[in-house]
Amino acid sequence: MAEKPRIIDLAHPLYHGSPSWPGDPGIGIAPHCILDRDGCRVHRLSLGTHQGTHIDAPSHFLPDGEGVDALPLGRLFGPASLLRIARQRGQAIGVEELLPHEAKLCEGARILIHTGWDAHWGEDRFCLEGPWLTRDAALLLAERRIGLLGVDMATPAADDAEAVHHILMKSGVIIVENLANLALCPDNFTLAAFPLRLRDMDGSPLRPVAICG
Amino acid sequence: MAEKPRIIDLAHPLYHGSPSWPGDPGIGIAPHCILDRDGCRVHRLSLGTHQGTHIDAPSHFLPDGEGVDALPLGRLFGPASLLRIARQRGQAIGVEELLPHEAKLCEGARILIHTGWDAHWGEDRFCLEGPWLTRDAALLLAERRIGLLGVDMATPAADDAEAVHHILMKSGVIIVENLANLALCPDNFTLAAFPLRLRDMDGSPLRPVAICG
Numbered sequence: 001m002a003e004k005p006r007i008i009d010l011a012h013p014l015y016h017g018s019p020s021w022p023g024d025p026g027i028g029i030a031p032h033c034i035l036d037r038d039g040c041r042v043h044r045l046s047l048g049t050h051q052g053t054h055i056d057a058p059s060h061f062l063p064d065g066e067g068v069d070a071l072p073l074g075r076l077f078g079p080a081s082l083l084r085i086a087r088q089r090g091q092a093i094g095v096e097e098l099l100p101h102e103a104k105l106c107e108g109a110r111i112l113i114h115t116g117w118d119a120h121w122g123e124d125r126f127c128l129e130g131p132w133l134t135r136d137a138a139l140l141l142a143e144r145r146i147g148l149l150g151v152d153m154a155t156p157a158a159d160d161a162e163a164v165h166h167i168l169m170k171s172g173v174i175i176v177e178n179l180a181n182l183a184l185c186p187d188n189f190t191l192a193a194f195p196l197r198l199r200d201m202d203g204s205p206l207r208p209v210a211i212c213g
Numbered sequence: 214m215a216e217k218p219r220i221i222d223l224a225h226p227l228y229h230g231s232p233s234w235p236g237d238p239g240i241g242i243a244p245h246c247i248l249d250r251d252g253c254r255v256h257r258l259s260l261g262t263h264q265g266t267h268i269d270a271p272s273h274f275l276p277d278g279e280g281v282d283a284l285p286l287g288r289l290f291g292p293a294s295l296l297r298i299a300r301q302r303g304q305a306i307g308v309e310e311l312l313p314h315e316a317k318l319c320e321g322a323r324i325l326i327h328t329g330w331d332a333h334w335g336e337d338r339f340c341l342e343g344p345w346l347t348r349d350a351a352l353l354l355a356e357r358r359i360g361l362l363g364v365d366m367a368t369p370a371a372d373d374a375e376a377v378h379h380i381l382m383k384s385g386v387i388i389v390e391n392l393a394n395l396a397l398c399p400d401n402f403t404l405a406a407f408p409l410r411l412r413d414m415d416g417s418p419l420r421p422v423a424i425c426g
Binding site: 018033046048053059060061201203 | 217218220224226227228237242245248254255257258259260261263265272273274282286287291375407408410411412413415416418419420422
């Protein structure tokens with residue numbers, strides 16, 4: 001490992017009212033301890049398990065799925081490949097978009113897809129009108145038994161959200177959503193994407209990073 | 214970097230009512246979306262910025278201190294040294310305890326101290342009766358300009374908490390508190406300790422890990 005690797009922040013910032021999925025709890029932040037009065041600053045956070053850049057646990061969609069604290073740490077750290085698949089509003093990512101990257105879709109692979117949709121982070125349409133993975137593309141990733149799928153959209157799925165998540169999760173694919181700054185990443189790097197140790201929880205905000213060199 | 218390093222979880226679990234500092238907001242977790250009704254599970258979390266295993270930003274104690282999102286990522290990942298300094302309830306960690314490890318206390322070093330006090334995690338006395346760093350020990354670490362100090366206690370300080378935090382923070386030492394599982398760590402490993410990207414926040418729960426080999 002190089003002594004001073006370049007580290008790229010793959011999380012969007014979290015702040016009071018920062019973007020969240022429609023119908024999710026949203027994020028609120030309020031002061032709890034104030035420096036002048038209490039001698040230190042502490043804040044109270046209120047947020048959903050899928051706030052901002054986050055990881056989905058299998059229990060998000062699967063009745064008997066495990067929580068984020070059961071995800072094996074070794075799956076959340078290691079070599080990752082960036083797939084640059086430029087997509088606009090509502091455009092599909094199908095099997096034909098994945099096949100040029102076929103050699104990278106191997107068992108346990110950490111695959112991050114950069115569509116460019118993250119440029120629309122914070123816009124009203126961001127969550128529901130982004131690019132999406134077709135059912136067949138999800139089946140291909142599941143068949144290849146990749147280990148982790150990260151995307152710069154709010155979800156890898158469109159109207160068939162449940163089916164796409166089910167396909168990926170049943171195959172053991174860990175899903176990371178709302179990634180930032182993938183445009184800055186090289187084709188290959190080391191991903192570190194550790195959720196909070198939230199017992200039995202269906203998801204967790206996290207601070208994924210790309211460790212380069 | 215080895216293909217399959219061993220990764221040790223350095224976070225205590227977070228759950229509804231899990232241990233928190235007296236007077237802090239505590240942690241509450243409630244269902245928001247329910248699988249049978251909504252097709253997926255989502256929870257709402259309420260917690261303080263210093264809940265469980267967490268990082269202190271300089272703004273926790275310093276009037277003009279920066280937030281967790283301003284901590285340089287390169288400081289939060291890299292070689293770390295474990296100091297085994299067994300201490301009981303209320304025992305001090307003084308300069309004499311640090312000096313045998315003097316060679317490791319160099320500029321930018323990530324120093325984690327295992328006292329064994331984490332065995333008392335969850336007991337009423339855990340936060341306020343743990344081992345503590347003397348003012349002189351804090352001054353030594355600050356003088357050596359170490360980069361990060363992690364401890365298995367709830368705080369590195371006792372009654373002089375503000376002074377010890379000030380000394381460390383003014384010298385730019387990042388503080389990580391409530392570390393778990395340090396007993397399982399080798400003397401040297403790679404630490405990854407990335408807080409959530411909480412804008413201007415004084416602290417953040419996190420999932421630090423020790424990457425071994």
